[in-house]
Amino acid sequence: MTSSSSSNGIDVTSCDREPIHIPGGIQPHGFLINVNPEDFSVRQASENATALFGRDISAILGHRLDELIGTQHADLVARALLNASALAQLIYVGAIEVGQVGYFDVIAHRRNHATLIEFEPVQRSGAADFRLLYTLMGRFLKTLSHVDSVDAICEYAVRTIKEITGMGRVFLYSFDQNDDARVLAETLDPGYPSYNGQRFPASDIPQQARRLYLANHVRLIADANYQPARLVPDMDPDTGQPTDLSFSGLRAVSPVHIQYMKNMGTIASMSVSLVIRGRLWGMVSCHDKAPQFVPFEVRTACEQLGQILALRIESIIEGNEYAYRLELRSKLVSILAALSQGEEFVHNMSTVSHDLLMLMRSSGAALVFEGKTILFGDTPSQEQVAQLVDWLAIGGGGELYHTSTLPSEFPAAADYADRASGILAMSISRNYRHYVIWFRPEVVQTVEWAGNPAHKEAQREEALPLTPRKSFDTWRETVRRTSEPWHKNELEVAMEFRSAILSIVLARAEEMAGLADELGRANKELESFSYSVSHDLRAPLRHIVGFTDLLIEFEGANLNDRANRYLRNIADSARFAGKLVDDLLSFSQMGRSALHAAATDMNQVVQAAIKRAQQDTQGRSIEWNVGTLPVIRCDATFIELAVYNLVANAVKYSRDRPVAVISIQAEQTPDEFIFHVADNGVGFSMDYAHKLFAVFQRLHRMEEFEGTGIGLANVRRIVERHGGRAWAQGVPNEGAVFSFSIPKRLPV
Amino acid sequence: MTAMLKPILLVEDNPKDLELTLIALERSQLANDVIVVEDGAEALDYLHRRGKYADLPAGKPAVVLLDLKLPKVDGLEVLKEIRDSAELRSLPVVMLTSSREEQDLVRSYELGVNAYVVKPVEFREFVKAIADLGIFWAVLNEPPPGHTKVLRRV
Numbered sequence: 001m002t003s004s005s006s007s008n009g010i011d012v013t014s015c016d017r018e019p020i021h022i023p024g025g026i027q028p029h030g031f032l033i034n035v036n037p038e039d040f041s042v043r044q045a046s047e048n049a050t051a052l053f054g055r056d057i058s059a060i061l062g063h064r065l066d067e068l069i070g071t072q073h074a075d076l077v078a079r080a081l082l083n084a085s086a087l088a089q090l091i092y093v094g095a096i097e098v099g100q101v102g103y104f105d106v107i108a109h110r111r112n113h114a115t116l117i118e119f120e121p122v123q124r125s126g127a128a129d130f131r132l133l134y135t136l137m138g139r140f141l142k143t144l145s146h147v148d149s150v151d152a153i154c155e156y157a158v159r160t161i162k163e164i165t166g167m168g169r170v171f172l173y174s175f176d177q178n179d180d181a182r183v184l185a186e187t188l189d190p191g192y193p194s195y196n197g198q199r200f201p202a203s204d205i206p207q208q209a210r211r212l213y214l215a216n217h218v219r220l221i222a223d224a225n226y227q228p229a230r231l232v233p234d235m236d237p238d239t240g241q242p243t244d245l246s247f248s249g250l251r252a253v254s255p256v257h258i259q260y261m262k263n264m265g266t267i268a269s270m271s272v273s274l275v276i277r278g279r280l281w282g283m284v285s286c287h288d289k290a291p292q293f294v295p296f297e298v299r300t301a302c303e304q305l306g307q308i309l310a311l312r313i314e315s316i317i318e319g320n321e322y323a324y325r326l327e328l329r330s331k332l333v334s335i336l337a338a339l340s341q342g343e344e345f346v347h348n349m350s351t352v353s354h355d356l357l358m359l360m361r362s363s364g365a366a367l368v369f370e371g372k373t374i375l376f377g378d379t380p381s382q383e384q385v386a387q388l389v390d391w392l393a394i395g396g397g398g399e400l401y402h403t404s405t406l407p408s409e410f411p412a413a414a415d416y417a418d419r420a421s422g423i424l425a426m427s428i429s430r431n432y433r434h435y436v437i438w439f440r441p442e443v444v445q446t447v448e449w450a451g452n453p454a455h456k457e458a459q460r461e462e463a464l465p466l467t468p469r470k471s472f473d474t475w476r477e478t479v480r481r482t483s484e485p486w487h488k489n490e491l492e493v494a495m496e497f498r499s500a501i502l503s504i505v506l507a508r509a510e511e512m513a514g515l516a517d518e519l520g521r522a523n524k525e526l527e528s529f530s531y532s533v534s535h536d537l538r539a540p541l542r543h544i545v546g547f548t549d550l551l552i553e554f555e556g557a558n559l560n561d562r563a564n565r566y567l568r569n570i571a572d573s574a575r576f577a578g579k580l581v582d583d584l585l586s587f588s589q590m591g592r593s594a595l596h597a598a599a600t601d602m603n604q605v606v607q608a609a610i611k612r613a614q615q616d617t618q619g620r621s622i623e624w625n626v627g628t629l630p631v632i633r634c635d636a637t638f639i640e641l642a643v644y645n646l647v648a649n650a651v652k653y654s655r656d657r658p659v660a661v662i663s664i665q666a667e668q669t670p671d672e673f674i675f676h677v678a679d680n681g682v683g684f685s686m687d688y689a690h691k692l693f694a695v696f697q698r699l700h701r702m703e704e705f706e707g708t709g710i711g712l713a714n715v716r717r718i719v720e721r722h723g724g725r726a727w728a729q730g731v732p733n734e735g736a737v738f739s740f741s742i743p744k745r746l747p748v
Numbered sequence: 749m750t751a752m753l754k755p756i757l758l759v760e761d762n763p764k765d766l767e768l769t770l771i772a773l774e775r776s777q778l779a780n781d782v783i784v785v786e787d788g789a790e791a792l793d794y795l796h797r798r799g800k801y802a803d804l805p806a807g808k809p810a811v812v813l814l815d816l817k818l819p820k821v822d823g824l825e826v827l828k829e830i831r832d833s834a835e836l837r838s839l840p841v842v843m844l845t846s847s848r849e850e851q852d853l854v855r856s857y858e859l860g861v862n863a864y865v866v867k868p869v870e871f872r873e874f875v876k877a878i879a880d881l882g883i884f885w886a887v888l889n890e891p892p893p894g895h896t897k898v899l900r901r902v
Contacts, residue, residue: 530849531847531849531851534846534847534849535816535817535845535846535847535849536846538846538867538869539762539764539765539846541869542765542768542846542867542868542869542871542874543764543765543768545869545870545871546764546768546871546874547764547768549871549872550771550871574869575869575870578869579869589850593850
């Protein structure tokens, strides 16, 4: 076993079952009686009480307290208990002298139906001096207020506790999420082995002991080599049940724990619980090789000190958490700001990939979105991430899944433990396998255990009854395939991040759906518009042409020249309008129909265009200069139309030249092919260049050059559909060059 | 052999188009009678010899010249019903239309049109197109078995 989970693997259930709160006896350095709360007659007494009271046990049981310790002292006890409203609250009655035996601190409390009175021998003759407490607390509080690190205040706390208890070794440990304990601070006398930095497995402190530590914050075992003083009778005669000694300072110790202490070389021990937010956060543990009795006022001081310490640690932890949460929150805000910039979610995420990693203190992250996996930083491969996502989806990890030991959850991850021993996977869709996954690398840790935690189990298998482990020698364990754990705050922020992304993605999806709807509607409208144009506008034009022609045919001879000319004008205009309608329709169709890209030899395209344009050039002298043209990927039909438009224009606008010179050349850049069609025709003023490619824009009067003004608009539309550009340069009366580019990689 | 000549069924609702088409047919010198109906529903009544055409003697037209846009039942629906009818299925149908719309063209061919003609704006071209159509479908085209070939009047 190599991981820290080994300590959890040890079965200590028999230990966990031992009813340590009802041991049926006490440590014999003090005395305990259980009295009737009404008349204070003794129901039960520790068997050593005979020595205290100088009576046989039969002369104790059933007798009232005033018979045993005198009316004055008994009244003291009764009055003290009268004020005790709360159960289980320890009441210090005072120091009293019992017979000739000496002075005793009397501590009383009520527990269930029992009223328990304990007598602890003291050296002094007066009551305990709690002034120690005030000076100590004052000093402690003052120092703590200056210290902001948990380690430093723990350091200070163990020194203070050692000072006031005089124990040989005092150390402080805290529990991690597995309840394994790690020693944070220690101070010790020479000759004591150090546990500093080491770990104790969770099994060292069984569950019911943890519960007792939570309830009763101070626990003293004065001498491990003791013989318990049993309670007589063994059951509380009032209830017939064992007496609950949870809050008794003298409560006898589990034999297993005694053995554990002896194995450690500890004869006296005292522990102080550190409780934060109702959880046993840690303990201060005091050990001594020799029996040590710690009087009540010192125990109380230690308890108070532990409470102050716990409060201070809590405030530091809270402060750190708050600061960390604030830091996370501000990172999150800046990421979300970037994510909501535009519609391109994946692209936006890529622009903040650095912040994305910083947010979760990760070395890598993956965005799995709409069938794509985008990796940032140090991550497993695309394929490995895909398998991981499959596993996550099957496992139904829910909204958030995190682990710091991925290879033990998902064995395939062992291959990339160096990059992803820890993952935090955040599902960002309710319906699809969309995730943001953060990766944390393996952190190879060397953990020093105070003894091999696995040995305990081995011993148990060999020999019953249960014995605690014998060796506390440092045992080094290398923890592999484990990452830094995911912090609670990080998980919280991840949840916030998730809901923000969900709303961003959702909003985006809705926006897209809305746009698509709108676009679809617009397209529909456009289609029905052009449909009715093609049907309804063409028909009357056709009728005008038809009837005018018929009129000329039938009546032309009877009409004068002017009437004939009018009729011809009517027909010509109707014909031209028909051509405009046709051109406009083809222009709109060009915008709507899909591109069918294929390798196209531009030499052939240009030769075909020249051939077609030359149909109308009888009697003209045209010099063609055609360079070697490339093969490009494009929609051949569209590009043929564009080239024909340019060539036909060149032919048309150079028709007044004695020799028209038309040149068609190509060049290329790394990204695109560029074509130029140049002529030595009438040219144009660059002042109007911006109007050239607009629909129905003409730079020449109809009488000069006929045309509907749609040709160049078509050229530009075709080129732009290919992701290219169209432009022109002209000089009036000298010529024009029309150019267009087609990218080598067509847009999808 | 004029008795052998089968009529041409012209389905056209627009009176101006009708007039121009009739002039064009006249100039194509086809001897066939031209039956004119003004909407799709009437065309189907005629073809199925029902309604006011119930008393018509048996026999089918040589060709149906069908305008695409028609009131009540449009050209495409008429075409579909002709192709769905066992009796009429083999009848030659020519779609005459103003439309250059690809969707109409595609739909017409899907439904089994024999020819699809966009009426040219230019009247001379229109006459020529109509004449060519008439000659092809009413004279040159070999009808399926069971149909009588129309003979041109000399």
